[in-house]
Amino acid sequence: MNKNFILKVMSLCALLILFYCEDIPEKIIEEIEPPKAGVILSFDDAYIDEWYDTDQQLKKYNWKGTFFVCKINTLRHSKIKKLQELQKEGHEIAGHGLHHYNAAAFLKDHSIDDYLHQEINPMMNLMNFYGFKITSFAYPYGARTKQLDTFLLKKFKIIRGRAFCEESASQQNSYYDHSKLVYSFSVDDTHEHFNLTHLLNLLKFAKKNDKILILNSHKTVKNVTGDYQTKNATLEFICKYIQSNNMKFYTLSDLDNLN
Numbered sequence: 488m489n490k491n492f493i494l495k496v497m498s499l500c501a502l503l504i505l506f507y508c509e510d511i512p513e514k515i516i517e518e519i520e521p522p523k524a525g526v527i528l529s530f531d532d533a534y535i536d537e538w539y540d541t542d543q544q545l546k547k548y549n550w551k552g553t554f555f556v557c558k559i560n561t562l563r564h565s566k567i568k569k570l571q572e573l574q575k576e577g578h579e580i581a582g583h584g585l586h587h588y589n590a591a592a593f594l595k596d597h598s599i600d601d602y603l604h605q606e607i608n609p610m611m612n613l614m615n616f617y618g619f620k621i622t623s624f625a626y627p628y629g630a631r632t633k634q635l636d637t638f639l640l641k642k643f644k645i646i647r648g649r650a651f652c653e654e655s656a657s658q659q660n661s662y663y664d665h666s667k668l669v670y671s672f673s674v675d676d677t678h679e680h681f682n683l684t685h686l687l688n689l690l691k692f693a694k695k696n697d698k699i700l701i702l703n704s705h706k707t708v709k710n711v712t713g714d715y716q717t718k719n720a721t722l723e724f725i726c727k728y729i730q731s732n733n734m735k736f737y738t739l740s741d742l743d744n745l746n
């Protein structure tokens with residue numbers, strides 16, 4: 488074997504070792520560093536026109552939302568186009584069932600296979616046809632079963648239920664904890680556990696402890712006229728808090744990349 492060849496092999500090995508060693512610290516840092524404190528703003532059902540208008544107002548905060556859409560088969564083309572535009576801007580479009588069934592009630596007299604065939608598969612097919620990349624799902628009414636969680640996690644990267652309501656921010660289970668099943672806290676105005684003081688405490692807790700707070704809303708409005716409505720002013724309050732506290736907006740699917 489000639490000397491030059493041996494020298495070349497040795498220097499190649501040295502280079503590989505160097506690259507390998509340089510890689511290690513970065514990987515370790517990634518695993519150790521907690522995610523930056525932030526918020527997931529999610530929206531349920533099919534209030535496309537209202538969400539689109541809200542986006543016009545909140546764009547200046549560089550915000551990101553996750554829109555869980557149900558009844559996609561009933562939406563007019565103009566609404567599909569608005570959803571496509573939202574996705575293009577970096578918001579996430581996600582699944583909320585074709586019919587908006589209460590899964591726990593449905594499964595009392597149907598099989599999981601029935602649920603998937605009626606509620607999930609046709610929704611996925613149609614949403615994929617429209618170009619939506621669906622990797623997250625939110626249970627209508629937060630109604631779920633553990634067995635269904637297992638099946639849905641084969642189809643989705645992250646699934647969302649609804650949080651139990653706790654008085655203390657530290658007890659509220661609407662923070663991401665590296666599980667594929669997450670729970671959200673409702674910021675709808677007439678939700679009995681919602682008020683701005685509690686919301687502020689939840690945000691402060693996220694900031695202080697590097698947590699990601701998961702919130703949900705339904706119809707976004709200027710003035711509240713009924714249940715399942717969130718004031719745009721509440722959403723703006725959250726955006727301002729995030730901006731002034733150097734926090735980050737996440738979408739549900741961003742969580743999958745943090746694991």
Ligand SMILES: [Zn+2]
Pocket residue numbers: 531532557583587626627628
């Ligand atoms: Zn819903």
